[in-house]
Amino acid sequence: MPDRTAQLIACHDCDLLQRDIQLNPGCYASCPRCGAVLYRNATDSVDRTLAYTLAAAMVFLGANVFPVFSIEVQGDRSAITLFEAVLSLWDQDMKTISLLVFFTAMIAPAVELLSFTCLLLPLKLGKVPPSYPLFMRVLQFIEPWCMVEVLMLGVLVSLVKLTNNFRVIPGMALWSFAVLTLLLAAAAASFNARDVWAQLDAKWQGQGEP
Secondary structure (H helix, E strand, C coil): CEEEEEEEECCCCCCCCCECCCCCCCCCEECCCCCCCCEECCCHHHHHHHHHHHHHHHHHHHHHCCCCEEEEEEEEEECCCCHHHHHHHHHCCCHHHHHHHHHHHHHHHHHHHHHHHHHHHHHHHHCCCHHHHHHHHHHHHHHHHHHHHHHHHHHHHHHHHHHHEEEECCCHHHHHHHHHHHHHHHHHHHCCCCHHHHHHHHHHHHHHCC
């Protein structure tokens, strides 16, 4: 009876209990009641997510180092980075907006990329990640707060308004944030917690742990 119970899973949409089955690579299981996707057998999800994560980490570094855009007025050019924009909002007594931009556009993506790396890189190297339950919880918590795409939308709206009065030159960071948005979305879409737990179980069994 314990073995039978351990093989039951609940649909995350309609809570229907059903038995876990083995899938061929590339296939997925769906709920017979509501049709929701229960899980996939994406055997390369760890490799793909790690590749997207490492690429996003390099782009994220460039997005925070280079200027987002430059404004040219009568031959004088002034450039601003994302962190400088956060400080400018803070100095203008828009502290709430400053903190939101700082957290959602800088802290949240950094924490997400760090958690992905600390979780997946040891698995790729054949090791058990230290504190892996913590990283799994952090990824579940931080994902809704990573809003680089909202930042991109706000920057584009600002650029459209600024072009009426100044000459605006998009910076390297603006293009980096655009690429970062795609890479973060790709990493989140390719990440499969089920595959992570399966690899951890295989490593525990190989080490003779219960």
